[in-house]
Every structure is written in structure tokens, then in C-alpha cells.
Amino acid sequence: MAGKAWRSSILNLLRQWGLSLNGKDKIKAQEVSRVVGALMKDTPQPRTFTRGIQTVTLIPGDGIGPEISTAVMEIFDAAKAPIQWEERNVTAIQGPGGKWMIPPDAKESMDRNKIGLKGPLKTPIAAGHPSMNLLLRKTFDLYANVRPCVSIEGYKTPYTDVNLVTIRENTEGEYSGIEHLIVDGVVQSIKLITEQASQRIAEYAFEYARNNQRASVTAVHKANIMRMSDGLFLRKCREAAENHKDVKFTEMYLDTVCLNMVQDPTQFDVLVMPNLYGDILSDLCAGLIGGLGVTPSGNIGANGVAIFESVHGTAPDIAGKDMANPTALLLSAVMMLRHMGLHGHAKKIETACFDIIRDKKVLTKDLGGNSKCSEFTGAICQRVRDLD
Amino acid sequence: MAAHSAVLSMSKIINPFWGGRLGNTVKVFGTTLTSHRNKTLRSVSELDCLCGSMQLITYEMPPLQPPPAKYGGRHTVTLIPGDGIGPELLNHVKEVFRFSCVPVDFEVVHVNSALESEDDINNAITAIRRNGVALKGNIETNHTMAPSVKSRNNLLRTSLDLYANVMHCQSLPGVQTRHKNIDIMIIRENTEGEYSSLEHESVSGVVECLKIITRNNSLRIADYAFRLAREKGRSRVTAVHKANIMKLGDGLFLQCCREVASGYPDITFDSMIVDNTTMQLVSKPHQFDVMVMPNLYGNVVSNVCAGLVGGPGLVPGANFGRDYAVFETATRNTGKSIAGRNIANPTAMLLAGCMMLDHLKLYEYASMIRNAILTTMNETRLHTADIGGQGTTSEVVQSIMRNIQ
Numbered sequence: 001m002a003g004k005a006w007r008s009s010i011l012n013l014l015r016q017w018g019l020s021l022n023g024k025d026k027i028k029a030q031e032v033s034r035v036v037g038a039l040m041k042d043t044p045q046p047r048t049f050t051r052g053i054q055t056v057t058l059i060p061g062d063g064i065g066p067e068i069s070t071a072v073m074e075i076f077d078a079a080k081a082p083i084q085w086e087e088r089n090v091t092a093i094q095g096p097g098g099k100w101m102i103p104p105d106a107k108e109s110m111d112r113n114k115i116g117l118k119g120p121l122k123t124p125i126a127a128g129h130p131s132m133n134l135l136l137r138k139t140f141d142l143y144a145n146v147r148p149c150v151s152i153e154g155y156k157t158p159y160t161d162v163n164l165v166t167i168r169e170n171t172e173g174e175y176s177g178i179e180h181l182i183v184d185g186v187v188q189s190i191k192l193i194t195e196q197a198s199q200r201i202a203e204y205a206f207e208y209a210r211n212n213q214r215a216s217v218t219a220v221h222k223a224n225i226m227r228m229s230d231g232l233f234l235r236k237c238r239e240a241a242e243n244h245k246d247v248k249f250t251e252m253y254l255d256t257v258c259l260n261m262v263q264d265p266t267q268f269d270v271l272v273m274p275n276l277y278g279d280i281l282s283d284l285c286a287g288l289i290g291g292l293g294v295t296p297s298g299n300i301g302a303n304g305v306a307i308f309e310s311v312h313g314t315a316p317d318i319a320g321k322d323m324a325n326p327t328a329l330l331l332s333a334v335m336m337l338r339h340m341g342l343h344g345h346a347k348k349i350e351t352a353c354f355d356i357i358r359d360k361k362v363l364t365k366d367l368g369g370n371s372k373c374s375e376f377t378g379a380i381c382q383r384v385r386d387l388d
Numbered sequence: 389m390a391a392h393s394a395v396l397s398m399s400k401i402i403n404p405f406w407g408g409r410l411g412n413t414v415k416v417f418g419t420t421l422t423s424h425r426n427k428t429l430r431s432v433s434e435l436d437c438l439c440g441s442m443q444l445i446t447y448e449m450p451p452l453q454p455p456p457a458k459y460g461g462r463h464t465v466t467l468i469p470g471d472g473i474g475p476e477l478l479n480h481v482k483e484v485f486r487f488s489c490v491p492v493d494f495e496v497v498h499v500n501s502a503l504e505s506e507d508d509i510n511n512a513i514t515a516i517r518r519n520g521v522a523l524k525g526n527i528e529t530n531h532t533m534a535p536s537v538k539s540r541n542n543l544l545r546t547s548l549d550l551y552a553n554v555m556h557c558q559s560l561p562g563v564q565t566r567h568k569n570i571d572i573m574i575i576r577e578n579t580e581g582e583y584s585s586l587e588h589e590s591v592s593g594v595v596e597c598l599k600i601i602t603r604n605n606s607l608r609i610a611d612y613a614f615r616l617a618r619e620k621g622r623s624r625v626t627a628v629h630k631a632n633i634m635k636l637g638d639g640l641f642l643q644c645c646r647e648v649a650s651g652y653p654d655i656t657f658d659s660m661i662v663d664n665t666t667m668q669l670v671s672k673p674h675q676f677d678v679m680v681m682p683n684l685y686g687n688v689v690s691n692v693c694a695g696l697v698g699g700p701g702l703v704p705g706a707n708f709g710r711d712y713a714v715f716e717t718a719t720r721n722t723g724k725s726i727a728g729r730n731i732a733n734p735t736a737m738l739l740a741g742c743m744m745l746d747h748l749k750l751y752e753y754a755s756m757i758r759n760a761i762l763t764t765m766n767e768t769r770l771h772t773a774d775i776g777g778q779g780t781t782s783e784v785v786q787s788i789m790r791n792i793q
Contacts, residue, residue, distance in 0.1 A: 157671065158566035174582075174599070179636035185603030189637040191582070195593035222684075223531035224539055228587040229597040231531065255691040259719060262670055262695030276630075279663050280688055287667030 054340060057109045058085040061119025063314025064324035069119050071326035071377040072333050075352075078381035080388075081337065081345040086113065090121065090136070092129040100129040102139055110140060110305060115340060117333055118309040122316075137170060142299035142307060143197065144204045145170045145278065148335065149285040152294055154357035155367060159288045164268040166285055167208060168278025169201040170299065175275045193229040193274065195236065202240035204300060205272035209247045212338075216248035217241070220257050220273035220281065233274055257281065261288070286311070293366050296331035298339065306339055308332040322372045325364040327353065330380075352383035463748050466515040466522040467494040471501055472722030474525015476730075477737040480785045481523065484738060487789050490745065490753045495519060499540055501528045509540045513547050522714040523744055525737075526722045538585055541720065546579050548714070550707035551605060552612045553578040555690050555718040562766035563698040563775050570697055573622065573678045575613040576686025578707055580605050583683045601637040601682065606644035612708075613645075613680035614652045625649070627659040628681035628689060641682055666692055694719045701733025701774045704740035706747075713747050715740040730780045733772040735761060738788070760791035 060069040069087075076083055088106040095101045110116050121132040129135075136142065144167055151162040178190040202219075209217050219237040223230040234251060241249035254277050260267060261281070265288055271281065286295040292312040299307045310328035318324060330353055337346035356362060362379040363369025371379075467482075469475040485492055497515045499508040509527075516522045527540040544550075553576040559569050586598040610627075617625050627645040631638040642659055649657035660668070662685045668675060669692050681689060694703045705718030717736040726732050738761055745754035764770050764787045771777025772784060779787075 159670070175633050177633070179634065181636060185640075187601045187636045187640050189599040189601070189634050191597040191599060193595045193597070222582075222687075224529035225542065225583050225585065226587065226597050227531060227533075227535035227585070228589060229595045231535070232593075232595050234531075255687050255719065256721070258666075258688050258691040259695045259700055262692050263699060276684070279630075280666055280685075283663035284666040284670060284692065287670040291667065291671065 053082045053084045054115070054342075055084045055086055055113045056336070057106070057113045057116040058087045059090050059106070059116060059118040059121075060087060061090075061314065062122040063120060063316045063319040065119030065121075065314065067320070067322065067324050067373055068310070068326035068329045069117075071324075071373060072117070072329050074377055075326075075330060075349060075380050075384060076333070079345055079349050079352075079384045081342065081349070083337075090118075090132060092132060092135060094129075100135060102132075102135055107139060110307070114304050114306065115336060116305075116307040117329070117336055118307055119329060120310060120312060120314045122314045136307065137299070140301040140305045140307065141171070141303075142301040142305070143169065143171050143200055144300040145282070146208065146298045146300065146335075147282045147285065147295060147311075149282075149289050149295065151289050152357055153354060154360055154363075155290045155294060157288065157290050159265055162265045162285070162288050164265065164285060165208070165212075165214065165270045166278060166282040167201065167205045167270060167272045168282055169197060169272075169274050170278075171275075172197050173275030173278075175279075191226075191229060191276075193232050195232060198233045198236035198274075199240070201272060202237045203243075205237075205270060206240050206244040206247055209270045210244060214247070214270050216250060216269045218250045218252050218257070218268060218271050220252060220254050220271055220277050222254050222277075224253065230274070237272065254281075258284070261285070292328065293325050294327045294331070296328060296335045298332065298335050306336070308336040308339075322374055323365055324373045325366050326373060326377060327357070327367075348384060348387050349380075352380050352387055355383055356380050462491040462493055463521070463750075464493050464495055464519050465744065465748075466512065466519045466524075467496045468499055468512050468522060468524035468527070469496065470499070470525025470722065471528040472526065472724045472727045473732040474527075474722065476728065476781065477732060477734050478523065478525055480734045480781065481737055481741045484757060484785065484789060484792075485741065488753060488757060488792050490750065490757075492745070492748070492750075494523075499527050501530065501540060504533070504537050506543070509543050513544060516544075516548060516712055516714065520712055521744060521747060522712070523741060524714055524716050526716065526720045528722045528724070535587060542583055542585065544714070545707060548709050548712045549579060550709040550712060550714055551577065551579050551608055552708045553686065553690075553705060554616070554708060555693070555703060555705045557690075557693040557697045557703055557718075559697050560702065560762070560765050562769050563702065563771070565696065565698050567673050567696055570673050570693070572673065572676045572693055573616070573620070574686065574690050574693060575609065575616065575678065575680045576690060577605060577609040577680075577682050578686075579683075581683030599634075599637060599684075601640050603640060603644060606641045606682075607648060610645040610648035610680060613678060614648055614655060617655050617678045618652060622655070622678045624656040624658070624677040626665075626676060626679045627657070628662050628665050628679055628685050629659060630662050630685070631659075632661060638682070645680065662688070665689060669693065669696065691719055699733070699774050700736065701772065702735050702739075704736050704743050706740070706743050713744075715744045715747075730782060731773050732781050733774050734781050734785055734788075735765065756792060757788070760788045763791045764788050 058069060060066045073085055086109055088109050090102050090106050092100050093103055123131040146165060146167050148165045149162055151160050172192045172194060174191045176190060176192040180188050182188055205217050219234055221230040221234055223234055261284060273281065286292055289295065295311060297309055297311045299309065310332055312328055315324065334346045334350045356379045357367065362371045362375050364371060364373060364376050467478055469478050482494060495515055497512045499512050529539040555574045557570060557572045557574065559565060580600050580602060582599045584598055584600045587595060589595050613625055627642055629638040629642050631642050645657065666688065673696055679689060694700055697703060700717065700719040700721050703718040705716055707714045717740060723732055738757065742754045742758045764784060768787055770779045770784055770787045772779050772781060
């Protein structure tokens with residue numbers, strides 16, 4: 001039977017058993033759909049739906065981080081989302097043996113909760129330790145960086161109707177950091193592509209496409225020049241495509257993608273690619289919808305860990321002045337809700353946010369208005385309550 | 389005539405001291421002027437009535453390049469048709485040149501991309517060495533073949549040491565785009581970087597690809613960029629890199645650029661990380677003037693810029709080496725899907741032909757054909773499908789030939 005048919009038959013069964021559908025013990029139709037969906041699909045749902053409160057690790061970050069985190073917490077409060085926040089700070093500390101790592105309480109909290117929301121972290125230059133983002137990536141093996149780029153109705157850019165997702169391999173590729181000085185004046189950088197990592201990211205891309213009702217996945221490569229490395233990546237993508245026949249798979253050269261992206265971004269759906277191309281393309285797509293201040297991003301790791309973050313900088317010049325724009329972090333938090341299966345709340349908060357931006361009455365400075373961050377947040381909270 | 393000989397003798401005296409950095413503006417009155425090895429010649433043609441005072445600056449090679457071969461007043465140029473839309477577009481170029489009585493003979497060399505042996509491409513390389521100048525279409529690289537079969541285009545570039553790829557992206561007023569009035573020059577290192585094709589599988593399932601950056605090549609390309617910027621009267625050069633991640637490799641490139649920049653105090657130099665660059669290009673492209681970068685970033689940025697000004701059918705590109713020059717379309721597409729259907733845009737290839745004519749110092753022919761192309765694009769607005777029109781390739785070429793008359 002189709003999903004809806006299963007759902008109604010189960011609802012009828014529950015009604016027969018006397019389990020209330022409208023009373024105190026409210027069983028929502030969505031819950032039944034979720035269970036039916038989970039039963040029907042072979043793969044487990046990304047986040048099993050629990051009717052209790054979900055604890056999420058919150059890393060406010062530096063600069064404007066604390067302000068926008070507070071804003072997000074307020075909005076979630078107004079939306080009555082079943083989220084409980086556990087705040088942790090992340091700084092680089094040197095563990096035994098001289099290896100740099102994140103504080104153990106942050107690590108323990110993340111491992112327990114599995115879901116995290118992170119604000120911008122600053123990396124001081126010449127601090128002697130690698131960047132904080134790199135540390136987090138290594139600690140939790142965050143292998144996939146997902147960036148959905150959707151045009152925001154109220155924020156005008158030359159490109160409208162952008163609706164694509166870039167999935168970037170986050171651990172290897174050109175960013176392995178392996179470099180040598182061969183002789184004086186000749187430097188060699190190594191780009192590493194492994195079968196395992198390519199397979200993992202390809203599988204994830206198709207899973208994502210399936211779970212989010214996306215029609216096609218495009219692998220971006222430069223196999224005409226880097227025959228073996230991108231060739232391996234492509235092979236793994238093709239194999240994953242074989243296992244997911246319901247999603248269309250295409251391959252395209254990096255330069256063709258760039259060329260077509262700036263002319264007609266509507267032709268792309270989900271893009272999967274190795275590290276460097278992913279870096280460039282995801283920022284290109286962020287530029288299409290209006291920049292890093294409005295772009296959400298999520299990092300998926302092994303063992304079910306997922307950290308959602310805002311990718312803009314810490315903006316120390318406006319920190320503490322109530323001028324920051326919480327949209328990027330808010331949209332990342334919405335992505336997090338979707339990942340957890342809380343689609344109703346996600347839709348509510350996202351709609352409220354887009355409505356406020358479309359109305360153009362209360363906007364922060366970078367969006368073209370001159371309201372404060374707290375006013376913007378307040379407006380969204382009010383809209384969320386109105387939508388209830 | 390007296391003026392000419394006076395200028396010539398002046399430059400004979402001055403040149404040994406200034407080593408070719410002297411820029412003369414000499415109007416060519418239809419007579420040929422034999423050029424000395426190290427003298428730069430610049431002629432500026434101004435189009436007033438037709439295109440509303442648009443200044444066209446002809447492309448020229450930087451000094452230290454030998455003059456192209458010239459026998460009996462006619463130049464011989466190697467023509468490599470390539471695959472996809474290459475052959476048909478180059479036929480149109482030949483047509484237009486013949487129609488305009490351009491004194492250029494084409495030596496056609498075919499390269500079969502399906503074969504694994506390198507004889508074809510070696511023939512082509514020998515022909516280019518003989519003639520000094522080439523016009524080519526893109527040769528397809530089948531990436532399902534074994535890694536030992538290298539990309540033909542890449543082989544050509546590295547064997548002839550065509551170290552600089554120059555692309556000038558200019559918005560055409562007649563073409564509808566999201567951003568207007570873009571004018572960016574992109575200089576891309578063409579021989580090393582990620583395109584070294586050095587790969588190996590050390591352990592099964594782990595592939596390493598080497599990206600090589602050398603001091604010599606980086607200095608060379610930076611010097612080329614600054615010299616070109618100075619000759620064209622540009623004020624800013626931006627180096628595009630990813631030195632925050634690839635500290636040694638791109639760090640070396642950036643350092644070389646800075647060193648060269650210190651020798652050109654009249655030109656501002658700044659640098660930008662490549663992902664930020666692409667973001668800025670799609671939102672605020674007017675902040676860029678001249679950009680210089682290693683190979684792979686050059687690929688990305690040049691394609692983004694080509695897309696911004698209207699697509700792959702509009703922008704010509706040139707590959708310069710010390711001794712040779714090869715002209716082609718900037719984005720190097722084979723266009724397999726539109727081959728043989730008479731819908732390809734001939735503009736890029738024709739403008740590449742004009743660049744070649746400038747290189748051969750046939751400035752009048754170059755301006756004549758270029759003006760005709762621009763008139764068709766901007767005035768008559770006969771466009772092919774890729775820029776939103778309904779014309780076919782042949783119609784556009786006919787229109788251009790009509791404008792030449």
C-alpha cells in the first residue's frame with residue numbers, strides 16, 4: 001500500500017483501540033507517517049523521532065557568536081521546539097603528548113548528544129595550533145559538508161530561483177595539508193583521494209537526495225586532467241548511483257559547472273564533489289543567494305554526529321553592538337531540525353524568518369535595513385507565535 | 389616617410405638602454421613598418437559613429453618574442469580543427485579571412501583524439517614550432533581511457549611551454565547579462581600547478597595527485613601579468629590563491645607575486661582567497677581589474693567570468709609562450725552536443741582569429757573583422773541560441789561578412 005494508505009489504516013486501528021487522537025495523549029498524524037516511513041525505507045531515518053526533549057550541544061563561538069546564539073535560542077523558545085540547549089565553549093588546548101584538541105567536556109557533550117549547533121569560531125593567526133574548524137573536523141570525523149543554497153525572497157540578488165545543495169567531501173582531497181619543498185624553489189602539494197572516503201561521500205549524497213526528495217545528483221570532477229584521482233572519485237559515485245536507481249546521476253566537468261552556474265543556476269540540484277572544488281563551488285553558490293550571512297551549513301560525521309554551523313566570520317567590529325544578523329545561524333538551526341525529523345517546527349521557523357525578510361520592515365544592516373539584532377529577533381518570534 | 393625613419397632611428401638609439409620598455413604610439417599609414425626585435429608597437433583604433441565611442445585596444449605580444457614567420461608577405465598559421473564544434477567554427481574563420489583577403493595561409497593538422505598514440509599531437513607540435521602561431525579548436529579528452537593517455541591540449545601547452553593563458557572578459561552592450569560593464573583580464577599560469585598529470589596509486593584505493601608550484605614559473609607568470617597590466621594601462625593586479633590551506637605551494641606563488649609587484653610601484657597589488665573571489669565575482673564583479681593565478685583556480689575563475697559576460701561563445705583566449713602563441717576560445721569547450729547543428733556561436737573563435745591577426749601585426753585586418761563582429765553583436769543584434777537569439781551560425785557569419793564590406 002502507499003504511505004498514506006498505511007497511515008490511515010494505522011490511525012483507524014489506533015482509534016479502534018481507543019488511543020486518543022485529539023486528547024491529552026495526542027498522537028499526531030505526522031508521527032504515524034514517520035513510523036510508516038521508517039518501516040518502509042531500508043535505511044534508518046537520520047534521527048529517530050522521540051517525543052521527548054532533544055538535547056543539543058550549542059557552541060556560541062566568538063565575536064558575534066554569543067549574540068546570534070541567544071537570538072536563535074529565543075526564536076526556538078517562541079516556536080516551542082522540543083530542544084534543550086547545552087552550551088559548551090571550544091578552545092584549543094594541548095593535551096598529553098602535545099597534540100592539540102578540544103576541551104574534553106565539549107567532546108563528551110557532543111558524543112552524547114550527537115547533534116550540535118556552532119557559531120563562528122576565530123582562529124588567531126600564528127597561534128601555533130590548527131584552526132578550530134579543522135580540530136572539530138578531525139575530532140568528530142566530519143566527512144560531509146552540506147550547504148543548501150535557496151534564494152531568499154526578500155533579499156534581492158541578480159540570481160533568483162536558486163535551489164541547489166552542494167555536498168563536499170570534507171576530510172581529504174587537496175586539503176590534506178601534505179606539502180614538501182623538493183628543492184629550493186619547487187614545492188609539491190599532494191592531493192589525496194581514497195576509495196573509502198569517496199564511497200562514503202557518494203553514499204551520503206544519494207541518501208541525502210533520497211531523504212530530501214531531490215531528483216538528481218551531479219558529480220563534479222576534473223577527470224580529463226586528473227585521471228586517476230578524480231577517476232576514482234567518479235567510479236565510486238557511479239557505484240553509489242547503481243544502488244540508488246531512483247535518483248538521477250550525471251557527471252560534469254568543474255569548468256562546465258562554473259560556466260553554467262553563473263548563467264543558469266536552476267539546472268542544478270544536488271552536487272557532490274571532492275574538497276577543493278567543493279570549497280570553491282559552495283562559496284560560489286553562497287554568493288548567488290546573497291553571501292555567507294544568509295547561508296546555512298551542516299557537517300555530517302561518522303557515528304551519527306552532525307554539527308550545523310554558520311559559515312561567516314566572527315565580525316569582531318560589530319560584536320556586542322546588537323547589529324549582527326542571525327539568519328545564517330537560524331537557517332542552520334532549521335536544517336538541524338529537519339535532520340532530527342522535526343519538520344513541523346522547522347517549517348514554522350523558516351517561514352517566519354522568510355516572511356520577516358520579505359516584509360522588509362525590520363531588517364539588520366547587512367540585509368539593507370537599520371534595525372537591531374534584537375528587534376529582528378523579536379519580529380521573528382512574534383511571527384512564529386502568530387503562525388501557531 | 390621622414391617621420392617614420394626618424395622614429396626608427398630614435399628607437400634604435402634608445403632601445404639598447406631601455407631594453408624594449410619604450411612604448412611608441414605610431415600611426416600606421418597603410419605601409420608596413422619593419423619592427424625591431426625588442427620594440428613594442430601599439431596602435432589604438434577608435435570606433436566613433438557605429439558603436440558609440442568604444443575604444444578597442446589591440447592585443448600585442450610582450451617583448452622578447454621573435455617576430456612570426458613571414459614568407460612572400462603571407463603568414464602561415466597552423467590550424468588544428470579539434471573535435472566537436474571546432475572544425476565548423478574554424479571553417480567559418482577561414483571563410484571570413486578569405487572574404488576579407490587576409491594574407492594568412494592555414495596549414496591544417498588533424499589530431500585524432502580517439503587514438504592512443506601521440507604521433508598526431510607531435511605532428512601538430514612540430515607544425516606549430518615551424519610556424520610560430522596556431523589557431524586551434526579543443527581536442528577532446530576521453531577520461532575513461534587509461535591515465536597514461538594524457539590530455540592532448542595539455543601536452544601541447546607543456547611541450548611548447550605556453551606559460552601564460554590570457555583572457556579578456558568584456559561585457560558586450562548588445563548581449564543581455566545579469567551584470568553589465570564587466571572588464572576583467574585573467575592571466576592564468578598554463579603549464580604547472582594541478583595540471584602536472586603526476587599521479588600514482590601508492591596503496592590500493594589511495595591515489596595521490598601532485599600539484600607542483602615552482603618559483604621560476606610563478607615569477608614568470610607574475611612578471612607577465614604586471615607587464616601586461618602596465619601596457620594596457622591597468623591599475624590593479626589581484627593574485628588569487630589558497631595560501632591559508634596550501635601554505636607552501638600557494639604561499640610560494642603569492643610570495644613571487646609580491647616580489648614582482650615591488651618592481652611595479654605604479655600598479656596596486658592585492659590578493660584574495662579563491663573561494664572569496666568566486667563569491668565576489670557573482671555579487672560585485674566590478675571590483676576586479678587584472679587577476680593572476682595558478683592553473684586550477686584559473687580554470688574556475690575564467691569560466692565564472694566567461695559565464696558572467698554571456699557564455700562560452702563570446703570570449704576568445706590566447707596562450708602565450710616565449711616563442712609561440714596559440715589562440716583558441718577562452719573556455720576550451722568541445723561543444724559535442726551542439727556540433728554539426730549550425731547553432732554554435734562563432735564569435736569566440738572569430739575574435740580569437742582577430743587576436744591572432746594582432747599578434748601577426750596585421751592590425752587593419754584585425755580591426756576590420758572585429759568591428760564587423762561587434763556591429764553584428766551590438767547593432768544588428770543577430771544572436772545565436774546560446775545568448776538568447778534565434779540566428780544560426782551561418783546567418784551570423786553572413787552578417788559579419790556583410791558588415792566587412
